[in-house]
């Protein structure tokens with residue numbers, strides 16, 4: 001009798017022990033799953049942030065320059081970045097190998113007139129000398145006619161697009177790199193004004209501009225900016 005009572009007690013004890021262990025195991029597991037799913041939500045939010053990158057285009061006017069354009073192209077290649085170059089017809093004619101290299105390395109080429117001419121009062125004759133002639137020089141080297149024009153000083157008549165059949169591309173971030181020899185100051189100006197769908201105006205005819213551009217690219221990439229050519233901003 002005592003022995004069977006002892007057995008019953010042992011069985012009851014065993015039942016509670018097993019239940020306790022099982023509850024502990026599954027209960028804990030459930031809590032872990034909840035924590036895991038919370039973590040998973042946090043991860044996907046972070047991923048979303050990374051995926052919705054901001055687009056920005058960096059553009060270089062007045063080139064190609066025999067010394068600073070190759071320096072810039074090396075830096076862009078190292079970083080896997082594509083930029084937009086608004087070339088002067090006169091310089092393109094003088095440095096065709098550089099124009100070819102710009103194209104071969106995947107950058108976008110636009111027209112910046114032949115002699116850096118103000119197009120504000122341009123008549124048909126001037127447009128031919130400055131715009132058409134520049135397109136012809138670039139086309140002869142690259143096999144492609146530029147579709148984008150950046151008028152020097154941003155100065156042009158409203159009818160320029162209609163008259164040339166080209167798209168005018170201005171800018172919305174201007175660090176005034178051409179009048180500063182302070183690369184760090186130029187970088188600060190770019191980064192302070194950087195924004196989604198921004199178009200940065202720079203010039204590859206100065207060493208400080210090239211140095212500043214590469215530093216700003218590194219910094220802005222860390223901030224989640226994706227560097228694209230202007231067509232990707234205009235036709236997004």
Ligand SMILES: [Zn+2]
Nearest residue numbers: 061062152153
């Ligand atoms: Zn210019």
